[in-house]
Amino acid sequence: MAIEELAKPVNTWCPHCKPGRGCLIYPDRPGECQTFSCLWLVHDQLDHHWMPSKSRFVLTTSEDGIEVRCDPGFPDAWRKEPYRGEIREWAVSGETHDVTVVVMTGQKMTLVTPDREFDLGVVQPDERIVREIEGTQVVNATVVKASDLNEI
Ligand code: SF4
Incomplete structure (x- = not known):
C-alpha cells in the first residue's frame, strides 16, 4: 500500500522494510503504519x-x-x-x-x-469498478474514471 508520510507509492518496497526481519523503524513508524491493521x-x-x-x-x-x-x-x-x-x-x-x-x-x-x-x-487509483447487476447477480464489470462516474 502507499504510505503518504513516506511518499511511498503503492506496489513499491518501503525503504524501511528489511525482508526476513521486518520494519527497521517499528517503534517510530509513521502514524499510517501504526493505525493500519489487516x-x-x-x-x-x-x-x-x-x-x-x-x-x-x-x-x-x-x-x-x-x-x-x-x-x-x-x-x-x-x-x-x-x-x-x-x-x-x-x-x-x-x-x-x-x-x-x-x-x-x-x-x-x-x-x-x-x-x-x-x-x-x-x-489506476483514479479509476473505479462498476458492476452490472441483474437481481443480485453480477453479470458484468468494467472500469471507469472516477471523474466520469461523478458525472453520471
Ligand atoms: S511498518 Fe515500517 S516497513 Fe512497513 S510500511 Fe511502515 S515504515 Fe515501512
Whole structure:
C-alpha cells in the first residue's frame, strides 16, 4: 500500500522494510503504519492459516468490500484451498449484501463473484469498478474514471 508520510507509492518496497526481519523503524513508524491493521489481525474468525506470512496475501477492506492483496511472487496463492473456497463463500454472501470481493496483484484486479472471475486488468487509483447487476447477480464489470462516474 502507499504510505503518504513516506511518499511511498503503492506496489513499491518501503525503504524501511528489511525482508526476513521486518520494519527497521517499528517503534517510530509513521502514524499510517501504526493505525493500519489487516483483517487477519482484527478478525477473530480468521484462523492461523490466514496469517499473511502463511497465506501470501493480505486481507484488507475498502468502502465496497474485501480486498485480497497478493504477494506478486505468489499471485495464485489465493486459489489454493482452503482459501479459494472461503473466498468464494465471501463472494456468495457479498452478492446478497452488496459487498465486493476483489483480488489484487500489483495494480491488476480481479472481481470474484460466486460463479465468475472478472479480470479487470490494471486499475489506476483514479479509476473505479462498476458492476452490472441483474437481481443480485453480477453479470458484468468494467472500469471507469472516477471523474466520469461523478458525472453520471
Ligand atoms: S511498518 Fe515500517 S516497513 Fe512497513 S510500511 Fe511502515 S515504515 Fe515501512
